[in-house]
Amino acid sequence: xxxxxxxxxxxxxxxxxxxxxxxxxxxxxxxxxxxxxxxxxxxxxxxxxxxxxxxxxxxxxxxxxxxxxxxxxxxxxxxxxxxxxxxxxxxxxx
Amino acid sequence: xxxxxxxxxxxxxxxxxxxxxxxxxxxxxxxxxxxxxxxxxxxxxxxxxxxxxxxxxxxxxxxxxxxxxxxxxxxxxxxxxxxxxxxxxxxxxxxxxxxxxxxxxxxxxxxxxxxxxxxxxxxxxxxxxxxxxxxxxxxxxxxxxxxxxxxxxxxxxxxxxxxxxxxxxxxxxxxxxxxxxxxxxxxxxxxxxxxxxxxxxxxxxxxxxxxxxxxxxxxxxxxxxxxxxxxxxxxxxxxxxxxxxxxxxxxxxxxxxxxxxxxxxxxxxxxxxxxxxxxxxxxxxxxxxxxxxxxxxxxxxxxxxxxxxxxxxxxxxxxxxxxxxxxxxxxxxxxxxxxxxxxxxxxxxxxxxxxxxxxxxxxxxxxxxxxxxxxxxxxxxxxxxxxxxxxxxxxxxxxxxxxxxxxxxxxxxxxxxxxxxxxxxxxxxxxxxxxxxxxxxxxxxxxxxxxxxxxxxxxxxxxxxxxxxxxxxx
Numbered sequence: 001x002x003x004x005x006x007x008x009x010x011x012x013x014x015x016x017x018x019x020x021x022x023x024x025x026x027x028x029x030x031x032x033x034x035x036x037x038x039x040x041x042x043x044x045x046x047x048x049x050x051x052x053x054x055x056x057x058x059x060x061x062x063x064x065x066x067x068x069x070x071x072x073x074x075x076x077x078x079x080x081x082x083x084x085x086x087x088x089x090x091x092x093x094x
Numbered sequence: 095x096x097x098x099x100x101x102x103x104x105x106x107x108x109x110x111x112x113x114x115x116x117x118x119x120x121x122x123x124x125x126x127x128x129x130x131x132x133x134x135x136x137x138x139x140x141x142x143x144x145x146x147x148x149x150x151x152x153x154x155x156x157x158x159x160x161x162x163x164x165x166x167x168x169x170x171x172x173x174x175x176x177x178x179x180x181x182x183x184x185x186x187x188x189x190x191x192x193x194x195x196x197x198x199x200x201x202x203x204x205x206x207x208x209x210x211x212x213x214x215x216x217x218x219x220x221x222x223x224x225x226x227x228x229x230x231x232x233x234x235x236x237x238x239x240x241x242x243x244x245x246x247x248x249x250x251x252x253x254x255x256x257x258x259x260x261x262x263x264x265x266x267x268x269x270x271x272x273x274x275x276x277x278x279x280x281x282x283x284x285x286x287x288x289x290x291x292x293x294x295x296x297x298x299x300x301x302x303x304x305x306x307x308x309x310x311x312x313x314x315x316x317x318x319x320x321x322x323x324x325x326x327x328x329x330x331x332x333x334x335x336x337x338x339x340x341x342x343x344x345x346x347x348x349x350x351x352x353x354x355x356x357x358x359x360x361x362x363x364x365x366x367x368x369x370x371x372x373x374x375x376x377x378x379x380x381x382x383x384x385x386x387x388x389x390x391x392x393x394x395x396x397x398x399x400x401x402x403x404x405x406x407x408x409x410x411x412x413x414x415x416x417x418x419x420x421x422x423x424x425x426x427x428x429x430x431x432x433x434x435x436x437x438x439x440x441x442x443x444x445x446x447x448x449x450x451x452x453x454x455x456x457x458x459x460x461x462x463x464x465x466x467x468x469x470x471x472x473x474x475x476x477x478x479x480x481x482x483x484x485x486x487x488x489x490x491x492x493x494x495x496x497x498x499x500x501x502x503x504x505x506x507x508x509x510x511x512x513x514x515x516x517x518x519x520x521x522x523x524x525x526x527x528x529x530x531x532x533x534x535x536x537x538x539x540x541x542x543x544x545x546x547x548x549x550x551x552x553x554x555x556x557x558x559x560x561x562x563x564x565x566x567x568x
Contacts, residue, residue, distance in 0.1 A: 022504065022531075022533055023533050025531070025533040025534065026533040026534060059109065062131070063107075066107075066135065067507055069139070070102070070105070070138045073140075074103065074104035074105075075104075077103065077104050077169065078104035078121070080173075081104065081121055081173045082121075084170075084173045085173050085174075085176045085180055086180075088173070088174070088177040089181050092181065
């Protein structure tokens with residue numbers, strides 16, 4: 001049995017969808033297609049795993065969407081922290 | 095509290111399934127817990143007035159958020175802490191593994207190094223290599239080092255080991271050197287014991303459980319391996335002292351049914367710690383993966399059950415589970431952990447060097463194990479006696495550059511990134527590349543389950559927290 005999920009591209013960035021599917025691979029096979037405005041996801045599951053698979057995907061999707069929103073606020077800072085750390089190490093070794 | 099001026103600092107988070115809560119961590123190694131997704135959303139979206147003053151205080155204290163006027167100072171603080179951990183991992187090696195021989199009289203099904211029978215010729219390291227090896231060790235900057243003799247069964251080459259140690263004391267007099275022999279203790283005798291005592295040699299011994307299980311996991315056609323191991327551990331206790339021996343347990347599928355017997359064997363031997371570890375995907379266990387292997391979930395169920403029992407035992411005695419302590423050290427004492435695994439970048443060549451019986455030099459023990467079954471020359475980063483820098487070897491560069499987990503897929507947004515590390519050889523062996531797909535990684539799954547469990551216990555069980563604190567103060 002397959003589960004088909006349609007998500008609006010305006011609400012779910014590609015990276016959020018792909019990262020969620022990356023971790024879903026642990027338990028399920030899936031396929032990702034797209035139209036101009038939508039992500040079309042198919043998860044291949046047995047009838048008895050249907051609810052569990054759907055729930056797992058939405059949990060991952062919500063968490064990665066939150067991470068995306070957090071990244072918008074803090075990614076520049078995270079990169080700055082890593083850059084300054086590497087610079088500190090390079091200076092200490094030079 | 096005035097709540098308008100906060101700024102969100104970068105952090106990682108993870109949903110904890112069993113309590114439906116979230117753990118937050120950051121690059122400074124701090125962690126905290128939020129009770130549900132709504133609180134997490136409020137933190138991310140800056141809805142400060144929706145958060146309790148306790149939550150705000152905790153987030154401020156641990157640098158998950160900042161008051162606007164403290165932003166630069168907190169940014170520097172997180173950066174400095176991150177740099178210190180990173181710098182701590184970018185070192186010159188302090189662990190040197192020497193393989194005097196690959197011969198062994200055990201027939202362990204899971205042998206990671208693919209040992210050869212005791213009479214086989216061509217599997218011993220020549221004494222003429224000692225000077226070259228010590229030259230390499232002497233040229234490294236680490237002032238405090240450990241030299242481990244592994245095999246095969248290194249005690250089949252006692253004379254080599256004795257020569258090596260004597261020569262080390264002369265050539266490495268400016269370094270603080272400790273010596274460990276990783277052995278089944280089969281070939282120990284009185285004169286070697288006396289020599290070991292004088293030279294402060296310690297022993298690392300495999301003890302897989304009670305007699306039936308140990309002999310099943312570690313058979314020999316020549317003798318009862320359990321009886322020899324336990325008798326000689328006792329001999330070492332009596333002649334050198336209890337601190338001279340540490341034991342480790344490799345967990346097979348057969349071990350799963352014998353949690354109590356495994357722990358009881360260690361307690362009865364008078365040991366005060368046990369190191370439970372899963373099979374590694376190298377050597378014979380790699381070749382027999384279908385019949386020997388288990389999933390990370392199956393192993394973790396065993397491990398959790400064993401850890402619960404060990405924690406309960408600590409009501410009345412001091413008995414450490416070393417895997418848990420390694421992980422607790424990564425969380426609470428990142429600069430005190432001498433463990434060469436669980437590092438980012440990986441400890442490959444930075445933490446250890448391996449001098450193999452055939453003259454090859456490897457950047458980790460796992461690399462020599464993988465070379466033995468694949469003969470992949472890219473794994474060899476040098477030859478004993480050749481004048482070359484293995485730190486500049488292409489394999490070393492490639493492998494290390496793939497092992498910064500702050501920028502590898504699957505790790506880059508993991509909440510356990512500040513405490514975890516890369517295992518490029520595990521992924522090379524199981525998936526064919528250094529990074530691996532973490533969704534299908536035994537290593538990643540097991541590490542995640544262990545950290546989930548340890549954080550859960552630490553945060554929710556006062557009695558366990560006391561036990562962990564006691565272990566950490568060792």
